[in-house]
Every structure is written in structure tokens, then in C-alpha cells.
Amino acid sequence: MKLYYSPGACSQSPHIIAREAGLAIDIIRVDLRTKQTEKGEDYRTINPLGQVPFLVLGDGSTLSEGSAIAQYLADQAPTKGLMPAVGNFDRYKVQQWQSFVGSELHKGCYTPLFNPQTAAETRAQALEMLQSRMAHVARQLDGREYLVGKQMTAADVYLWVTMNWAHGLKVDLSKLPNLAAYHQRISARPAVQAALKAEGLI
Ligand SMILES: N[C@@H](CCC(=O)N[C@@H](CS)C(=O)NCC(=O)O)C(=O)O
Structure with missing residues (x-):
């Protein structure tokens, strides 16, 4: 799993959730001004919105919107209580x-x-x-x-x-x-x- 982030931006929220949940995640820094990733890629070819956070799963599926990303990550570790169970x-x-x-x-x-x-x-x-x-x-x-x-x-x-x-x-x-x-x-x-x-x- 790859999480695109910018230091201190709203992407920090899913970043922390991933760590709280104990998930193996690669974080990739994005310069929001130049829209370049730390690997020199044009970030808009990865996320056309040019915004962080952005999650890319191992199978290539993607997720934008910090709240949805945080919920997805939290749900990978249900016992941690970061996101209460469906129906609660x-x-x-x-x-x-x-x-x-x-x-x-x-x-x-x-x-x-x-x-x-x-x-x-x-x-x-x-x-x-x-x-x-x-x-x-x-x-x-x-x-x-x-x-x-x-x-x-x-x-x-x-x-x-x-x-x-x-x-x-x-x-x-x-x-x-x-x-x-x-x-x-x-x-x-x-x-x-x-x-x-x-x-x-x-
Ligand atoms: N609706 C998005 C908004 C994300 C957002 O506003 N990200 C900011 C950083 S906190 C950003 O990437 N700004 C650069 C831009 O909008 O070009 C979400 O909830 O994740």
C-alpha cells in the first residue's frame, strides 16, 4: 500500500491511522506546489486532483478523500477501535x-x-x-x-x-x-x- 502525503497536511491523518493500525505502508512525499513526488513523478498522473492524501493498494485500486482513506485503513485493524464496527x-x-x-x-x-x-x-x-x-x-x-x-x-x-x-x-x-x-x-x-x-x- 502506498500513501501519498505532504508533511503536516491533512494526509497526516490517514498516515497516523496506518501507524496506529500497525499496517505496512509506504509513504511517498508530494510537493503540492510543483505537483512532483519525491521520486520525480508528475503527481497528477497518479492523482489527477493533485491533492493529498491518496492511497494506492497493491492491486492498483485507488482511494482519495482523507476521511474515506482513514476509514479504510482503520477497518483493516478492527480490534484497534479506530473506527467502530458497521452497525454500531x-x-x-x-x-x-x-x-x-x-x-x-x-x-x-x-x-x-x-x-x-x-x-x-x-x-x-x-x-x-x-x-x-x-x-x-x-x-x-x-x-x-x-x-x-x-x-x-x-x-x-x-x-x-x-x-x-x-x-x-x-x-x-x-x-x-x-x-x-x-x-x-x-x-x-x-x-x-x-x-x-x-x-x-x-
Ligand atoms: N477533499 C480532500 C481534500 C484534500 C486537501 O485539501 N488536501 C490538501 C492538503 S491538506 C491539498 O492537497 N492541497 C493542494 C491542492 O489542493 O492543490 C480530502 O478530504 O482528502
């Missing part, structure tokens, strides 16, 4: 949070914040929305260690990755103190540290 209501709660992170946080707030061409007013709106959506997350996490159930799932990993972006963009989440403990809890996991190291970030 918690599975849909994990999917709910994956959609929330993907649409309301990642695309809705962070994408305009990452774009240097975003107008100041739109940027201010995205920041305000991010604060309010993270306040919602913090309320949901009140008294809980993870978003769903008692153990970390694919949704927590995706949320954790986006929380790192807040740090990089100097978005102050310090008024939401339970988020710091949540972030640290996930950061401390060996698979998370291993993924950061493999991506050259520590």
Missing part, C-alpha cells in the same frame, strides 16, 4: 465528526486562512467562524477524553491535525483550555510521534 451507532458519530472537521473546519475555515490571496474581511470571518466552531468542539469534549466513546478514533486524529494548523497560523485557542489537554493526549501517542518523525517534522 458510534461509527456514524465518528463519521459525523469526520465530516465536521473536513467541511466546517478544514475547508470552511482553514482553507481561506491558508490562502495568501484571501481578502482581510474574509480572513476575519474565517477566524471568527473557526473560534466559534472550536468552542463547539470544546463543549462537546467537556468531561470526555475523545470525541466518540472512550478511545481515540479516526475523527480525533483528523481534528488533531487541524489543531496543529491553528498553532501554525497563530490562532489562539487558549480560551478553550480542555482543547490543550486533548491535543497533548493525542500528541503523546507513539504512532503520532512516529508519523511526525517520518514526515520530517520532528
